[in-house]
Amino acid sequence: xxxxxxxxxxxxxxxxxxxxxxxxxxxxxxxxxxxxxxxxxxxxxxxxxxxxxxxxxxxxxxxxxxxxxxxxxxxxxxxxxxxxxxxxxxxxxxxxxxxxxxxxxxxxxxxxxxxxxxxxxxxxxxxxxxxxxxxxxxxxxxxxxxxxxxxxxxxxxxxxxxxxxxxxxxxxxxxxxxxxxxxxxxxxxxxxxxxxxxxxxxxxxxxxxxxxxxxxxxxxxxxxxxxxxxxxxxxxxxxxxxxxxxxxxxxxxxxxxxxxxxxxxxxxxxxxxxxxxxxxxxxxxxxxxxxxxxxxxxxxxxxxxxxxxxxxxxxxxxxxxxxxxxxxxxxxxx
Amino acid sequence: xxxxxxxxxxxxxxxxxxxxxxxxxxxxxxxxxxxxxxxxxxxxxxxxxxxxxxxxxxxxxxxxxxxxxxxxxxxxxxxxxxxxxxxxxxxxxxxxxxxxxxxxxxxxxxxxxxxxxxxxxxxxxxxxxxxxxxxxxxxxxxxxxxxxxxxxxxxxxxxxxxxxxxxxxxxxxxxxxxxxxxxxxxxxxxxxxxxxxxxxxxxxxxxxxxxxxxxxxxxxxxxxxxxxxxxxxxxxxxxxxxxxxxxxxxxxxxxxxxxxxxxxxxxxxxxxxxxxxxxxxxxxxxxxxxxxxxxxxxxxxxxxxxxxxxxxxxxxxxxxxxxxxxxxxxxxxxxxxxxxxxxxxxxxxxxxxx
Ligand SMILES: [Zn+2]
Numbered sequence: 001x002x003x004x005x006x007x008x009x010x011x012x013x014x015x016x017x018x019x020x021x022x023x024x025x026x027x028x029x030x031x032x033x034x035x036x037x038x039x040x041x042x043x044x045x046x047x048x049x050x051x052x053x054x055x056x057x058x059x060x061x062x063x064x065x066x067x068x069x070x071x072x073x074x075x076x077x078x079x080x081x082x083x084x085x086x087x088x089x090x091x092x093x094x095x096x097x098x099x100x101x102x103x104x105x106x107x108x109x110x111x112x113x114x115x116x117x118x119x120x121x122x123x124x125x126x127x128x129x130x131x132x133x134x135x136x137x138x139x140x141x142x143x144x145x146x147x148x149x150x151x152x153x154x155x156x157x158x159x160x161x162x163x164x165x166x167x168x169x170x171x172x173x174x175x176x177x178x179x180x181x182x183x184x185x186x187x188x189x190x191x192x193x194x195x196x197x198x199x200x201x202x203x204x205x206x207x208x209x210x211x212x213x214x215x216x217x218x219x220x221x222x223x224x225x226x227x228x229x230x231x232x233x234x235x236x237x238x239x240x241x242x243x244x245x246x247x248x249x250x251x252x253x254x255x256x257x258x259x260x261x262x263x264x265x266x267x268x269x270x271x272x273x274x275x276x277x278x279x280x281x282x283x284x285x286x287x288x289x290x291x292x293x294x295x296x297x298x299x300x301x302x303x304x305x306x307x308x309x310x311x312x313x314x315x316x317x318x319x320x321x322x323x324x325x326x327x328x329x330x331x332x333x334x
Numbered sequence: 335x336x337x338x339x340x341x342x343x344x345x346x347x348x349x350x351x352x353x354x355x356x357x358x359x360x361x362x363x364x365x366x367x368x369x370x371x372x373x374x375x376x377x378x379x380x381x382x383x384x385x386x387x388x389x390x391x392x393x394x395x396x397x398x399x400x401x402x403x404x405x406x407x408x409x410x411x412x413x414x415x416x417x418x419x420x421x422x423x424x425x426x427x428x429x430x431x432x433x434x435x436x437x438x439x440x441x442x443x444x445x446x447x448x449x450x451x452x453x454x455x456x457x458x459x460x461x462x463x464x465x466x467x468x469x470x471x472x473x474x475x476x477x478x479x480x481x482x483x484x485x486x487x488x489x490x491x492x493x494x495x496x497x498x499x500x501x502x503x504x505x506x507x508x509x510x511x512x513x514x515x516x517x518x519x520x521x522x523x524x525x526x527x528x529x530x531x532x533x534x535x536x537x538x539x540x541x542x543x544x545x546x547x548x549x550x551x552x553x554x555x556x557x558x559x560x561x562x563x564x565x566x567x568x569x570x571x572x573x574x575x576x577x578x579x580x581x582x583x584x585x586x587x588x589x590x591x592x593x594x595x596x597x598x599x600x601x602x603x604x605x606x607x608x609x610x611x612x613x614x615x616x617x618x619x620x621x622x623x624x625x626x627x628x629x630x631x632x633x634x635x636x637x638x639x640x641x642x643x644x645x646x647x648x649x650x651x652x653x654x655x656x657x658x659x660x661x662x663x664x665x666x667x668x669x670x671x672x673x674x675x676x677x678x679x680x681x682x683x684x685x686x687x688x
Contacts, residue, residue: 008461015396052389061462085364088363129426136428234426238419258627261628
């Protein structure tokens with residue numbers, strides 16, 4: 001079998017006409033002034049993608065390019081070049097299968113694989129790491145956002161009592177702490193700071209109307225802490241962002257904007273899942289104590305109504321606060 | 335006797351022959367393999383994608399080629415993931431810890447830029463000859479640090495100057511075989527493009543804000559206390575659309591003007607280039623690409639990429655001053671003087687945007 005081809009010596013860009021002839025596992029190359037042979041020990045055949053040239057890559061960047069498909073097919077057999085991926089890439093059937101695999105696979109990885117992996121890693125990380133981070137975080141917040149609490153001991157007494165009651169049922173959380181801060185900038189809010197610190201703002205305390213509401217907020221925040229949500233959200237967000245970037249990473253700079261849509265949607269889903277998990281923890285506690293199951297949603301509605309700005313501030317999300325949404329009404333019926 | 339010597343120039347277009355149908359199959363198969371291997375195959379996928387675009391781009395009947403070793407790209411990606419992990423992870427140990435990581439990344443970025451440029455040029459070829467990038471590390475540090483300093487000190491007003499410095503460095507150190515590219519761009523040219531961009535941005539900002547204001551009465555009332563969250567959040571999103579589109583428009587304008595200017599002032603040997611991208615057309619392409627990708631849930635990505643590559647190729651020509659064949663015959667390989675073998679040991683293509 002023979003074909004015409006173009007030979008490049010790798011030293012200049014000049015094209016040399018060549019004739020190739022296939023003798024078993026050897027290709028005889030004939031140029032106008034000399035001839036040599038090529039085999040798969042020193043060279044490899046490169047199958048074209050789409051309409052490109054076939055190429056034989058020789059040592060020292062010499063190259064032979066040709067377009068004869070039959071010759072290329074025969075050469076691949078002789079050179080034992082694997083063509084599996086190339087075959088799939090040419091077939092619409094494989095493309096359809098690939099489409100299903102890509103969609104199902106990314107869905108499974110993002111909604112199942114990443115959260116499970118993050119949970120295992122998070123529970124393997126010693127809680128001491130959280131404590132250190134928690135101290136740094138609260139120091140930072142104290143400097144930039146919080147003021148000393150202006151509440152009297154009498155005002156905080158019922159909240160501290162409710163907190164002690166919750167911890168009493170979870171001995172492994174006995175070292176969690178409750179602190180009060182005043183924060184005009186963010187208004188009524190409560191945070192779980194990694195490492196076992198629950199922060200309640202004075203403005204939030206002002207909204208409490210009964211013990212069930214107090215317990216619902218505190219238990220929700222203890223739920224965030226016990227389930228290591230701050231570490232897990234960090235792991236899930238970064239791993240999913242890297243994964244999505246890996247899938248869409250071949251977009252040009254400006255079009256890459258569209259890759260932020262799935263990333264943001266995924267992160268919103270993770271955040272919602274954790275809020276539900278923390279709510280579940282709170283509802284379990286309240287049910288066991290026969291408290292009003294609507295307390296949390298009633299309170300959150302007042303928080304929403306009192307906020308001058310819709311949507312919550314970024315800093316709250318960072319410390320896995322509860323977003324000010326009324327979505328939690330549904331859970332109470334569970 | 336007034337003999338005028340007219341420079342004889344022939345224009346050779348850059349041709350792109352990729353098709354959406356062909357590339358879609360390549361793209362989706364590689365995407366599926368990437369998912370199945372939890373991302374590891376993405377390096378191989380990148381090589382196949384680049385090879386498709388390179389081998390379907392040709393000048394004077396000869397196509398470009400791409401020769402990267404997927405392992406080099408994989409190593410580069412592992413390094414990038416480790417850097418990202420250090421960035422996120424350090425934030426967990428101390429809220430301010432990511433800043434040193436950022437500063438460190440900035441400090442080594444000139445080295446990374448040079449390394450990835452060397453890699454990208456070395457794995458690109460035309461007619462058996464590789465492209466090159468000179469390993470001018472010392473100059474890279476000087477140029478990049480100085481450009482950053484100029485930008486910061488001027489509060490961004492000297493961005494045109496910084497762009498000039500960085501692009502001059504990038505073009506002047508690139509080459510094809512033994513021939514180096516020459517950078518003919520002027521400082522004043524970059525500064526003028528930057529200020530036109532600033533002027534357009536201000537204009538666009540005014541237009542966007544006033545059109546947002548026009549949209550306001552059309553939106554659901556934000557007064558009802560019941561549906562505060564969803565109604566208001568949606569309106570905030572809708573109001574941002576004119577601003578986002580305006581931002582895209584001026585961004586594309588800036589990119590297109592810079593690209594045209596850089597190509598049109600650069601030369602390779604006796605040959606020059608003619609880039610005639612239109613900012614309006616590119617804006618329409620980018621906008622429709624983004625919308626198509628979002629509303630097709632990503633499935634139209636191959637179509638968008640092929641379309642962009644075709645448009646870019648159609649608007650680039652090479653002005654050949656003398657016989658192309660004899661020029662090519664004289665274009666030698668860069669040889670081993672550049673420490674090719676040593677370089678290959680450090681082959682990494684780090685995908686971090688700078
Ligand atoms: Zn919460």
